[in-house]
Amino acid sequence: MHTVAVLALDGVIPFDLSTPIDVFGRARLPDGRPAYQVRVCAIEDEIDTGSFTLRAPWGLDTLADADTVVLPGCAKPWEPVPDEVIDAVRRAAADGTRIASICVGSFILAATGLLDGLRATTHWLGADGLARMYPRIEVDPDVLYVDNGQFLTSAGSAAGLDLCLHMIRRDYGSAVAADAARLSVMPLEREGGQAQFIVHQQPPTPSGATLEPLLRWMEENARRELTLADIAARAGMSPRTVNRRFREQTGTTPLQWLHRARIRQAQHLLETTAHPVDRIASQVGFGSPTAFRDRFKRQVGTSPHAYRRAFRGA
Known part of the structure; x- marks a missing residue:
């Protein structure tokens, strides 16, 4: 039986905390025996979640005996992580x-330095902050989870379910994971590389920027085959000057900005109409369906058909 230690800090997000407890706690082997022993541990006996107070039966020394340590997100992920937590996680990692x-629990893991030089993800709202605070980490905001072998990170709270099921599949195979997925009313098929389905906004433009009228015109005419000229x-x-102005005011090129505008319009049409792809x-202005599918996949992280299945009628 594997032991899973779920580390709870003050301000822990309740759903992030309950996810590994529920998913690992319900997992059963083919003969009916529990697949995991789940232990909730903390620095102090009581943890304030902001909504309620809970008691943790185990302390930080539990991490040393665990096969897996799960770090749920906290409401204020940018706050310093207690030194004793960092030391306990590092010692556990050193033992393999x-x-x-889960979610912004990546900030806790990042604070240990264990993610330095690795690819990781987090909730897309926290991705920029994680990248700024820990520049040695390659932050990928467009996937559900990242498995580096010993160190794993997931995106939002729901993606934490995907990650837990992924770890069960690694430990015991697809049959046990599929049974755990059914108990959680979750599909087992969502792979880590699937996009978080972010609605990609245009790069921010400073208020009063000289390009604002041009940007409005480009968005209104995005379906035309506009060239840089x-x-x-x-x-x-x-063309050289407009390229420079775009980089100064939007951080991207005119044609890249235009492609984002087209993809944003395509997302809206996929969500609200039954028009064929x-x-x-x-x-939205793509010369060929193939070019559109390729651009959509690269920017959104999934195909137009998969995006429509996920969001049509939502």
């Missing part, structure tokens, strides 16, 4: 213990 984070002519600038490709 598997360490996994067309955009420069509209702006009354040379080929028709949507034409409506």
